[in-house]
Amino acid sequence: MDSQNIIQIGLSIISFLILISVYSYLEELKTCACFIENEHPTYKINIDFLQFYQILEIISLFIFISFITMYKSKLLKGGKGEMRHNGIRFFVLLSIFLLIFISGYVSVYSILLFLSSKKDCVCVNKWQKYIIYIQGTFNTIYFLRLIFFVMFVALLLAFRK
Numbered sequence: 657m658d659s660q661n662i663i664q665i666g667l668s669i670i671s672f673l674i675l676i677s678v679y680s681y682l683e684e685l686k687t688c689a690c691f692i693e694n695e696h697p698t699y700k701i702n703i704d705f706l707q708f709y710q711i712l713e714i715i716s717l718f719i720f721i722s723f724i725t726m727y728k729s730k731l732l733k734g735g736k737g738e739m740r741h742n743g744i745r746f747f748v749l750l751s752i753f754l755l756i757f758i759s760g761y762v763s764v765y766s767i768l769l770f771l772s773s774k775k776d777c778v779c780v781n782k783w784q785k786y787i788i789y790i791q792g793t794f795n796t797i798y799f800l801r802l803i804f805f806v807m808f809v810a811l812l813l814a815f816r817k
Contacts, residue, residue: 668717668720672714706769766789
């Protein structure tokens with residue numbers, strides 16, 4: 657394994673530790689009195705969903721590390737034929753709609769977390785909240801990109817000769 661892979665795996669481990677810390681921060685928010693009392697009754701934040709998203713991030717990080725090691729060791733080999741092509745097409749469509757759903761929800765809940773966090777609430781004002789804000793910002797951008805991508809493809813298909 658070369659130094660570039662070692663650096664990528666090292667950064668992945670740091671990311672893993674940050675994601676675990678954010679997950680435990682979200683667990684603490686469930687019992688944070690000032691956070692709970694400041695939460696809007698209509699627009700409640702689904703902390704469980706944000707924790708689920710952190711778990712998805714951790715799983716994707718493990719998949720990324722696995723792909724790095726498999727790619728370098730030439731363990732990944734492709735198949736041939738129409739069945740593989742249809743399976744990939746279905747997987748891509750399913751992934752796009754799943755990513756639109758997840759990134760949209762993460763965007764909404766991170767905005768709600770931003771709006772409902774008080775400056776004098778000690779259990780909310782930790783560095784992990786900024787990671788959630790960053791995730792929310794990038795998920796919003798990603799959400800909009802996916803929506804525009806789907807609309808663009810639909811337009812291309814609609815005006816195809």
